[in-house]
Amino acid sequence: MYKFAPMIDRSTTIKIQEAAQIVDVVSDFVTLKKSGANYKGLCPFHDDRTPSFMVSPAKNYCKCFACGKGGSPVGFIMEHEQLSYPDALRYLAKKYGIQIEERELTAEERAAQSERESMFILNEWALRWFQRQMHETPDGRAIGLSYFRERGFRDDIIQKFQLGFCPKGRDVMSQSAMKEGYKEQYLVGTGLSIKREDGSVVDRFWGRVIFPVHTVSGKIVAFGGRILQNNAKAAKYVNSPESEIYHKSDHLYGIYFAKQAIIQKDFCIMVEGYLDVISLHQAGIKNVVASSGTS
Secondary structure, eight states: OOOOOOEEOHHHHHHHHHHOOHHHHHTTTSOOEEETTEEEEOOTTTTOSSOOEEEETTTTEEEETTTOOEESHHHHHHHHHTOOHHHHHHHHHHHHTOOOOEEOOOHHHHHTOOHHHHHHHHHHHHHHHHHHHHHHSHHIIIIIIHHHHHTTOOHHHHHHTTOEEEOSSTTHHHHHHHHTTOOHHHHHHHTSEEEOTTSOEEESSTTEEEEEEEOTTSOEEEEEEEEOSOOTTSOSEEEOOOOSSOOGGGOEETHHHHHHHHHHHTOOEEESSHHHHHHHHHTTOOSEEEESSOO
């Protein structure tokens, strides 16, 4: 069943908003350079060729003068990480070491939880389910785990990238999710499942090894699946479609694991796909990402 997070206490919200400094927050994602009383850098929300993203310490605000996106520290995190307002507050509370005081939601507040939050919750469930299928079932170990090991990946790397496996049964994952209380509309909305013309629901990734796609903060927005059998009629890779929480052009595979190395080295290596990212990471080259679900 769905689990809804408690509401953050008003006094805690104010404490978080007062502690969060825009330059500090934005610097986790954007390389900023001093420009008078402000700072500027390449906009993280569009393909910015020249620095158009301005950050004002005095106003505690940021804005891109090309695409218009920006906001307060909370607004920036909401937009950049695709988080709800409460989750953006939790993100900043963790960053600044602020203990959160919360209260239980009313029935009306539970009913008002966003579609986006429900999709993130479902993706987290799917991540754990794919991992269990690979590590705790005979087929998962013999097919999925063996594939990754044959590619030379160490077990710690397999765990770190949270790789998984979806069984061959066409609706095993979908049926498991619905039995646990997850709604069909979100299974289809996230792209985990496909609804056919006859009304039946089937798994998008059946019979494939699974690559979760993370945001910079580690939330699961999508999945990629690689087929393990030679089949001329089937695509080698299948990726989550665009959704309320996932826009392919906004995400890079591996960014969650590469962000610190990118900041330290001040450059990023772009490679072709999931396996390239993981291979280089295992070899010690960590400032590496791949386009997410695009050619």
